[in-house]
Amino acid sequence: MSTDVTKIEEFLPLYDEVAKCGKCGFCQPTCPVYRATGKESYVARGKNALFRNLIEGETVMEADLKEAFENCLLCRACTANCFPAVKTDQLVVAFRESYAQRFGRSTIQRWIFRNFLPYPDRMARVIGLAWLSKRMGMADLAKKIGIVGMINPKLETAMELRDEVPSSFLRDRTKNTDLTAKGETKYKVGYWVSCGYNYMLPEVGEATINVLRHNGADVEVLGNNCCGLPVYGYGDVDGARNLAKKNIDILGDLDQYDYIVSECGSCSGHLKEYGELLAADPEYSMRAERLLAKVRSFSELLVEIDAEKPLGEIQASVTYHDPCHMTTRYQGIVTQPRELIKNVPGVEFREMTESDWCCGAAGSYNIMHNDVSMKVLERKMGNVAKTEAEIVVTECPSCIMQLSLGAKRQGMENTKVMNVSQLLDESYRQADN
Amino acid sequence: MIDQSVIQELKGIVGEDNVLHNKADLQTYEYDAYLEKSLPDVVVFVSSTQEVSDVVKAANRAQVPFVARGRATNLSGGVLAMRQGIVIELARMDRVLDIDIENQRMIVEPAIYNLEVTGAIDNLGYYYAPDPASGKACSIGGNVGENAGGPHCFKYGVTSNHVLGMEVVLPDGEITWLGGKALDAPGLDLTGVFVGSEGTLGIATKLVLRILHKPEAVKTMLAVYDSIDDASNSVSAIVSHKMVPATLEMMDNLVIQAIEQSMAAGFPLDAAAVLLIELDGLKDGMEEMADKIVEICKENNVREIKVATCEAERAALWKGRKGAFGAIARLSPNYLVADGTVPRTKLPETLRMCREIGDKYGLRVANVFHAGDGNLHPLILFDSRNPEDKEKVLKAGMEMLQVCADMGGTVSGEHGVGIEKAEAMYMVYNEKDLLAQEWVKDAWDPQDLANPGKILPQRLIKREEAHVS
Amino acid sequence: MSPKTESYTAALTGIVGKDAVEEKPQVTVADQSPSLRVRPKSVDEVGKVLAFANENGLGVIPTGSGTKLEMGNPPEKFDLLLDLSGLDQIVEYDAENLTIAAQAGVRVKDLVELVGKDELFFPVDPSFPGEATIGGVVATSDNGPKRFQHGNLRDVVLGVKVMLPNGDLVKFGGRTIKNVSGYDVTKMMIGSMGILGVIVEATFRLLPEPQREDVLVHAFPKLSEATKLAGEVLDSVLVPSSLELLSPAARKLLKGVASDFAVGEYLLVVGLEGHPDAVVRQEQDLTSMCANLAPNRTALVLGGDYVAEGKEASEREVTCQIHDHGAACNCETVTDQATVDSLWDEIYNLERTAKEAGFAVSAKIAVPLARVWEMAAAAEKSAAANSVQIAYKVSAGNGLLNLYLQGDNEKVLAVLEDLRTLAQKREGSLVLKSGPLFNGSFDVWGEPQGTHVPLIKAIKAKYDPNGVLNVGRYVGRI
Structure with missing residues (x-):
């Protein structure tokens, strides 16, 4: 492994970006990790300084730097509050990529990235095995295997959290069921299967499909792989590109769909960034742009197609947590989910302070840095508690799992966490009955 | 280099995890929002007054200098560890300790963000008046260190007018209280001297703040001018008509252009100046005062003036x-925020001369300033990757301060002295004046361990000695 | 006369001239009299006199008009009274930029009049404005009722020039509102009682004169009612410039406009400044607050010289709008600025009037705002218990209580000690401003709280290493 580097050549394209940082410190108050720890190396300003030092040869790529760049949720709150809008998340990913290239990834991580994520059936088998062992009272064993956590740590957290084990994955559940529009067919919608819903929260996916069908959509469950976001977050940009290309290939002719929708903010957000990810590839970048035209987050689509007003009454106070990838920092789908929630009869909507503050789940973060992640979560749950809402709605499986964990930890047993689609589905169902 | 035994001792005080000393970590504590760097030996996270005191006592035993650090947003190098040593990181001491409405006081820990102080009492109808532009990111402890100002200072005064007492760890580690919730404590106004002392007299660990009832009404106006002189004359005329607006903020053409490029605020690109005026207080009479201000601005050749009618x-x-600052940040990779103050009527002339200095060095200078109190902030644009640029910027900045001093003003309005302006102190004080200031430091910190090398030019640590990287 | 004193006289005469040196002046501080009074006419002369005293180890007490000469513990040495009344020049008056720099001996009244000509307002209203000099006001940090709105000395003094005992003239601060160039030694000089150096010049911030100034006087038979109203005002959006309460005994000392009003009751004197509409609005609000609290109360409204634009003075609007506000309140109105000013003047001179009426002891209590009422009640109680006569004035917006006491020395002392303990329990202080020193047994300043005596000593040692200025008179007998 090489440690003889004095200047990190591959960072040079980002020199202009990092040089914009004037060290004003406005990133600090908005950085969830900094707020939880107070550590300068965890906030954008500190990372920018180190990154610049790497470029200018003031420091060398070494293990001590890793901690700084690991401690980032990629939530982009820093950039949103930065006068020159320094894209620190790009620096972080570039560092993670470069670091892994120099020092290597752990063998198991590499093995998983290469051998599991691109192969849904293998994923299904491993996770199925893990669930099975939990069902048989061997949760610890499953944890010790560790593979699930490496594939997607949230899956592991969810496994710990979830008392009743899902009997089957979403893909299996949707196999021989009617996916056609209820009533007149107005749209053909490709339903993107997010790993989180598929393996952990299949009932959310079912609710989503139900809502889509209710609104005149013929739904096709897509045969997609993982979107690649976790891989990207680890800094395996090539791996993420491969997954993106593979997914584009799997989707094939996009003209067959009016929309491609996901009720996972991370998936929909990342799909919209395929273009940038594949910018250097003339063929795929064009196809990614065409994909962009079709991709919608669930809330975005429902408001766009002027979804049928739900009539079933749900007497509850509801607050909304903006998943990072739904905020203006990524997709900018902010008003839509609120509109959908407020539309549900009986619901009293209560806006939460710092509603778009990251919940701390963020990729591998809540496993690798569980203590900090839990502090970030505490802040979020404090804000949830202040609303005294009975239901927290969001649009991301990671957030659902993290917030559920938070509710459990804070003893907020009566606080329900659900996806926007579940709230709508429930209202529709009530009206139907 | 600091002795390993000191690091061990520090770990014993605050715990292993709260002491940072690898290079990667230290490099994130070698800067603030100024342009220089200096690498400390060790960073210690403290979470209580007792820990601060214990760390300071350890520093005394080892004769190692220390510097307190909060959010490190200051613009003059105030928290750079010029003689290396210990950075005492206060970031985790950020709690509200007491909200005392009936006595109109609040007690907070130093690292709380300025805006979060008001945030904590907003629902009770109160606020904390000093409002530095960096209020979102800067800490109250830092505000105390620098005696920070802000747009509302013309009417309400600066930090020292609103900090009435504090718990302090003195440079030898002793914990004491200066001032308190009551006014007029007998004895020298040590609180007053401490505010603005940039951490050179000890470390404040609790602060007693004056809080004010929120004004009933606010009236905001924006006036666009074809000449800076007209805008400045309007400001003078408003004051001579017996009005004391809360805010009188001005921006010059380069700032206007930058703002229009980045956010289209609706300013005419060829305007020479934009003046933001805000009245606050009781609603009665406010309309009439606003009308009068419009009239005054018209008499002073305003091009257009808007009066806000709703929030x-x-x-x-x-x-x-x-x-404005964000817009400027988009014009150029970096900028130096100069900070000088002149008697208000000297503003137009001062601004002209600042522009000339910029021209001389081939540097672009944008101006955002608190016109009411004559506090100007020339923003000198440059790219910190270019060392020559940086030298020029520093020179130009000093020349601008000389102009302020020559105009009867001073070399630092609200950003402190730090290392940036220590030499500029000679522009406003002679050797005897400075010696009399040094006595304060000598009396408080005879060992010169608390943030050494700041404020006083005679104490400035030269670049070569300081191992500034 | 000792030969030594003769040689001092000769030397000092050489500096300031014969007519400026007085031997055995009729001045006493804690029963001590100086050998000489010296009245320099320039800053330069002050420097030379001080340097001489410093070299010869003479005890120096600076003074202006002597209104606060009594403040402080007994001096350890007192050879020279340094009379600064000769430093009477306005150094720089910049009306446009709202600043004025004046020498120490300039009288407050003269300064107020000077800036008043330009419709400017000097935001300091100390005791005895007719005689008090700005040097003394700064050195003692003495301020009055309007401090509630305009701040204390530390909020309005922008800079000072100080003559050090070694004869060096130094300056601190400047003439701009915002100034963070170096240590804020100005703040430390304010209220330093001249122990560090002699303040020879000070620069003040000025304000535009208020468009209108009224005074509203409410009367209450009970302290608790006044307390309640003051509390309500403080927790409201109203912005009075002052909020003073006079005890029945204190208001009895008033001879002017308020003397016949609601005799025997507590008076809450509320100063209102600003836009005429805002002043009237506050009068209305205050009156209704008052009516809600205690029906059928009366108010005395003193309207300042305000004439609405486009009207003749005879058509002057009086604040009779209050009458519309409810029969619950009976208002008397008087309308001219001279009356307003005269009421203030009586309040500014209350300490003297009290003294003339036999209240020999004057003390000041400072506590957190809301605690001041407990202190007022405690003062009444303690005075009654000790058969001491008491008059007092509360500055509600600042948490200050000025006490005037008369009675047997021992009993007065008991009251003072009692109240000091109570004040300190409330994180406050009690300072003896004037009166007998009880044989030096009662520390004028009290056991220091919220300050640090070793630090003050260390600072004193730097500025006045030979110990010539006001020695032994300060906090901690420094």
């Missing part, structure tokens, strides 16, 4: 001012 319009008028 949304008010936000729109503030939008440009609030985004």
